[in-house]
Amino acid sequence: MDSSSRPRYRVTYVIGSLATRSINRRLAQALVKLAPPELELHEAPIAGVPLYNYELDNAFPEPARAFKQAIADADAVLLITPEYNRSIPGGLKNAIDWASRPHGRNAFTGKPTAVIGASIGKVGTAAAQQHLKGVMNYSDAVLMNQPEAYIHFNEDAYSADGSVSDPALAKVLSGYMAAFRDFVVRVTTAGTAEAEPVAVRRS
Numbered sequence: 742m743d744s745s746s747r748p749r750y751r752v753t754y755v756i757g758s759l760a761t762r763s764i765n766r767r768l769a770q771a772l773v774k775l776a777p778p779e780l781e782l783h784e785a786p787i788a789g790v791p792l793y794n795y796e797l798d799n800a801f802p803e804p805a806r807a808f809k810q811a812i813a814d815a816d817a818v819l820l821i822t823p824e825y826n827r828s829i830p831g832g833l834k835n836a837i838d839w840a841s842r843p844h845g846r847n848a849f850t851g852k853p854t855a856v857i858g859a860s861i862g863k864v865g866t867a868a869a870q871q872h873l874k875g876v877m878n879y880s881d882a883v884l885m886n887q888p889e890a891y892i893h894f895n896e897d898a899y900s901a902d903g904s905v906s907d908p909a910l911a912k913v914l915s916g917y918m919a920a921f922r923d924f925v926v927r928v929t930t931a932g933t934a935e936a937e938p939v940a941v942r943r944s
């Protein structure tokens with residue numbers, strides 16, 4: 742199959758940092774460059790999304806409406822999170838709350854979703870990712886469990902143009918995105934004629 746006839750999957754990615762020099766934005770740029778051709782990545786920005794208030798459930802402010810629409814329009818979601826005080830940055834959690842509401846109109850329901858993140862600490866956002874996965878499970882997303890990716894950010898591993906200069910990191914990140922592509926295909930085609938046949942072992 743040549744690349745023009747491959748199915749394409751729209752992935753909305755969310756960066757949980759507002760900082761212009763965010764290391765998670767650097768990670769996101771690298772992931773976009775290393776993604777397989779079947780994945781089309783588009784950012785849903787959280788900057789400008791106001792604090793969630795359920796009294797506005799029937800009149801979303803524009804940035805919150807646009808954020809939720811970007812999740813709703815996606816075939817899959819990629820969350821790229823910093824770790825703040827061993828948890829999810831408030832701005833990211835707030836945006837997720839908007840997209841999950843009102844009750845019964847949750848944009849995450851059934852969405853294939855993956856979580857990754859970079860920190861300057863050696864834990865590589867492991868604590869934040871565990872919290873975020875709990876939130877996304879409750880929000881009815883379908884989470885990719887493996888591979889996990891806890892990125893300890895090292896400035897020297899990235900080039901100025903956003904690409905990854907360290908071959909070992911490039912291998913980890915491209916493997917992660919290839920696994921995400923496979924996961925998205927599996928979840929979105931499960932039970933359809935395009936689904937890969939599953940080998941059944943009989944004892």
Ligand SMILES: Cc1cc2nc3c(=O)[nH]c(=O)nc-3n(C[C@H](O)[C@H](O)[C@H](O)COP(=O)(O)O)c2cc1C
Binds near residue numbers: 762826
């Ligand atoms: C409020 C705050 C809390 C932080 N807490 C943690 C933490 O719990 N674990 C960690 O590894 N790094 C922590 N850091 C350091 C972040 O890893 C570092 O600031 C990183 O650059 C944040 O990602 P970003 O640049 O994409 O925003 C914290 C930073 C801030 C500003």
